[in-house]
Amino acid sequence: xxxxxxxxxxxxxxxxxxxxxxxxxxxxxxxxxxxxxxxxxxxxxxxxxxxxxxxxxxxxxxxxxxxxxxxxxxxxxxxxxxxxxxxxxxxxxxxxxxxxxxxxxxxxxxxxxxxxxxxxxxxxxxxxxxxxxxxxxxxxxxxxxxxxxxxxxxxxxxxxxxxxxxxxxxxxxxxxxxxxxxxxxxxxxxxxxxxxxxxxxxxxxxxxxxxxxxxxxxxxxxxxxxxxxxxxxxxxxxxxxxxxxxxxxxxxxxxxxxxxxxxxxxxxxxxxxxxxxxxxxxxxxxxxxxxxxxxxxxxxxxxxxxxxxxxxxxxxxxxxxxxxxxxxxxxxxxxxxxxxxxxxxxxxxxxxxxxxxxxxxxxxxxxxxxxxxxxxxxxxxxxxxxxxxxxxxxxxxxxxxxxxxxxxxxxxxxxxxxxxxxxxxxxxxxxxxxxxxxxxxxx
RNA sequence: GCCGAUUUAGCUUAGCUGGUGGAGCGUGGGACUGUUAAUCCCAAGGUCGAGGGUUCGAACCCCUCAAUCGGCGCCA
Numbered sequence: 290x291x292x293x294x295x296x297x298x299x300x301x302x303x304x305x306x307x308x309x310x311x312x313x314x315x316x317x318x319x320x321x322x323x324x325x326x327x328x329x330x331x332x333x334x335x336x337x338x339x340x341x342x343x344x345x346x347x348x349x350x351x352x353x354x355x356x357x358x359x360x361x362x363x364x365x366x367x368x369x370x371x372x373x374x375x376x377x378x379x380x381x382x383x384x385x386x387x388x389x390x391x392x393x394x395x396x397x398x399x400x401x402x403x404x405x406x407x408x409x410x411x412x413x414x415x416x417x418x419x420x421x422x423x424x425x426x427x428x429x430x431x432x433x434x435x436x437x438x439x440x441x442x443x444x445x446x447x448x449x450x451x452x453x454x455x456x457x458x459x460x461x462x463x464x465x466x467x468x469x470x471x472x473x474x475x476x477x478x479x480x481x482x483x484x485x486x487x488x489x490x491x492x493x494x495x496x497x498x499x500x501x502x503x504x505x506x507x508x509x510x511x512x513x514x515x516x517x518x519x520x521x522x523x524x525x526x527x528x529x530x531x532x533x534x535x536x537x538x539x540x541x542x543x544x545x546x547x548x549x550x551x552x553x554x555x556x557x558x559x560x561x562x563x564x565x566x567x568x569x570x571x572x573x574x575x576x577x578x579x580x581x582x583x584x585x586x587x588x589x590x591x592x593x594x595x596x597x598x599x600x601x602x603x604x605x606x607x608x609x610x611x612x613x614x615x616x617x618x619x620x621x622x623x624x625x626x627x628x629x630x631x632x633x634x635x636x637x638x639x640x641x642x643x644x645x646x647x648x649x650x651x652x653x654x655x656x657x658x659x660x661x662x663x664x665x666x667x668x669x670x671x672x673x674x675x676x677x678x679x680x681x682x683x684x685x686x687x688x689x690x691x692x693x694x695x696x697x698x699x700x701x702x703x704x705x706x707x708x709x710x711x712x713x714x715x716x717x718x719x720x721x722x723x724x725x726x727x728x729x730x731x732x
Numbered sequence: 733g734c735c736g737a738u739u740u741a742g743c744u745u746a747g748c749u750g751g752u753g754g755a756g757c758g759u760g761g762g763a764c765u766g767u768u769a770a771u772c773c774c775a776a777g778g779u780c781g782a783g784g785g786u787u788c789g790a791a792c793c794c795c796u797c798a799a800u801c802g803g804c805g806c807c808a
Contacts, residue, residue: 323765341765357759375768393759395742401769402744402757413800414743469806485808510806511733521808603805646808658808703808728800 297333300376304368311336311380312388314424315360318353325353327382328375329362332429337374338364340382349385357391359424399425411718419723420732430558431720434551435708439503441550442524442704445543446501451526454500456489458482458507461682469509471519482507485701487631488686490527491662494697495689501526503704511727514604515716516654516706520725527699533643533661534579536698537619540647540657541577543702544617548573551711564713568651572616572711577647579619585610601627602646607654614650621645630672633661633698645700653710659700666690 292312294304299311313331320326320340327338342350356362366380373379391397399421403414415422422428446453459473459480470481486502493500506523526539548569551559559566582602589596594609596602601623602610611618622641625634632642644660663669669690673680680687708720718724723732 317769319767319770321764321767321770322762324767326767326770328768337768339766343765371766373766373768396759398742398758400743400758403742405744405757405769412744416800506808508807512806513801513803514807515802517807523808525808601806604807605804655808701808706808 292331295333296329296331296336299336299368299380300334300378302370302378305370305378306368308365308367308383309380310363310365311338312363313361315356315358315362317358318356320354325350327353327356327362327364329364329380330426334376336376336378336380338366338380338382339374340385345382345384349382352387353382353385355390356385356387357393357396359397359421360387360391361389362386363388397421411716416718416724416729417732423722427562427719428722430562431708431712431714432722433558434555434562434712435720437550437554438547438704438708438711439522440554441547442501442503442543442702444550445546446499446526449499451499451501452497454490454493454497454502455504456483456486456502458505471507471509484508485523486525487527487699487701488683490525490699491697492685492689494527494529495693495695498529499526500528506701509727513727516604516703516709518705518717518721518725519727521706521717522704522721524702524704525699527697529695529697531661531696531698533621533645533698536659536661536700537579537621537645537647540619540645540659540700540702541617544577544647544656544707545573547707548711559712562712564711568713569711572650575616577617577619579621579645581622582620582624582641583622585620599624599626604654607648608652611648611650611654612652614648617647617649617656619645619647630669630676630678631662633663633696634668634672643698647700647702649706649710651710651713653706655703656706656710657700657702659698661696661698664690664694664696666694 294309294311296311296313298304311329313329315327316330316335317328323342325340328335329338340350340353363386364382365384366382369379369381370377371379398418404425459475460483461480470484473480473482484506486504490500503522503524505520507520509519510517528536552566552569552573556566586596586598589606589609592609594606596606622635623644624640625642628642628644632644635641635643642660646655647657648654649656663672669687673683705717705721709717712720714720
């Protein structure tokens with residue numbers, strides 16, 4: 290039963306001349322009454338299988354003829370290197386069995402025309418049929434790239450002796466001041482889906498000192514943009530005894546590590562979806578400059594962008610700023626008024642907080658937000674009251690300062706955003722299997 | 733929450749100033765012994781998003797609603 294031979298190995302020449310059995314799905318089929326060509330796909334590659342009526346007999350030939358697109362097959366034959374075959378190898382079929390057929394009255398709905406109009410992006414039809422769209426080469430490539438991004442994040446932190454740590458997804462209070470929470474009924478009380486691991490990470494910071502996670506976060510924002518999901522994967526880290534600049538070193542480190550990993554592991558997939566590998570090499574090999582908020586405002590004002598000091602930078606400004614960047618840039622030292630209570634006020638100038646955003650180039654915008662945390666009990670209480678946030682849900686958070694508070698910080702990285710930016714996707718929906726936004730929770 | 737747009741066959745679409753809807757892909761049948769998104773012939777498949785209005789006559793003009801898409805605010 291177990292599958293022993295993968296199509297990618299056949300295409301690489303490992304089985305030339307052998308009689309083998311392939312298991313896979315029909316990607317495309319064509320032919321005459323005497324000869325049939327079936328392009329078989331598995332998770333690794335595709336191969337053309339050639340069946341002649343004379344050599345396999347009428348019964349097998351008719352069975353193969355009835356195997357529509359996405360029918361699953363077990364197919365035996367002899368591997369033959371042939372320049373006429375896409376990929377350079379083909380299987381001369383000796384016998385075939387349809388494992389799971391596809392009925393003619395309900396053919397596979399993801400057709401060339403459905404793919405063509407999407408033009409690398411997505412349509413309502415493809416989103417409604419996401420469970421089937423996943424099988425196409427574009428989605429398969431995206432999912433493999435995504436897997437490598439997740440793997441790279443884990444290996445970056447684990448190689449530096451960070452401990453992976455999990456926070457609850459049901460919570461009582463907000464992390465982001467302005468963000469909307471998903472409210473869920475909780476045995477007669479109200480609970481919310483978490484927006485971030487951060488507050489719970491700070492509780493574990495005195496225990497583990499260096500910790501990270503990759504987990505979903507939920508934000509009930511009605512955003513309709515190519516960079517937003519209501520459920521997204523959030524890679525977060527927290528470090529004790531660390532400054533804003535040391536936290537940024539890790540942000541730069543992990544993003545460059547991801548780019549490097551993709552170049553090593555996913556060159557084929559990136560090529561197939563049409564991504565320029567030189568861009569990834571540039572993101573992997575060069576340091577990321579750091580720019581203070583004030584500088585960014587001056588730059589924007591010199592470009593005649595209407596922006597005032599004290600505003601948070603919205604996407605229209607990020608876009609202008611990042612269009613000319615050749616690598617990601619950090620923006621640091623935002624005005625206190627633009628950021629929530631947990632950001633530590635700059636002791637050198639109380640107008641600012643010690644924070645950073647990492648803005649990705651190509652007009653992409655923010656992929657990381659982080660910084661130093663307000664760590665003394667006195668300061669955190671003052672900041673909470675100043676912003677009119679209730680103390681009660683945050684008592685556990687305040688306690689982490691009451692007992693041996695230390696300077697610390699961390700960041701959150703939007704994993705889907707990184708996948709989207711590095712793969713050159715048109716929309717963040719393309720890089721996650723079942724995207725959730727304000728209008729879609731199905732399939 | 734705001735601004736803009738779209739909705740015609742399973743999919744992708746054409747449809748001019750209003751005169752009872754064309755095609756490609758897919759599916760079915762036929763032809764073809766080396767195709768590369770095979771090709772060629774034939775067929776089935778549409779109350780034109782829903783409801784109302786104007787008109788002798790509406791896919792097309794007007795109104796209401798719905799769904800979807802793009803963008804903004806907010807953010808990862």
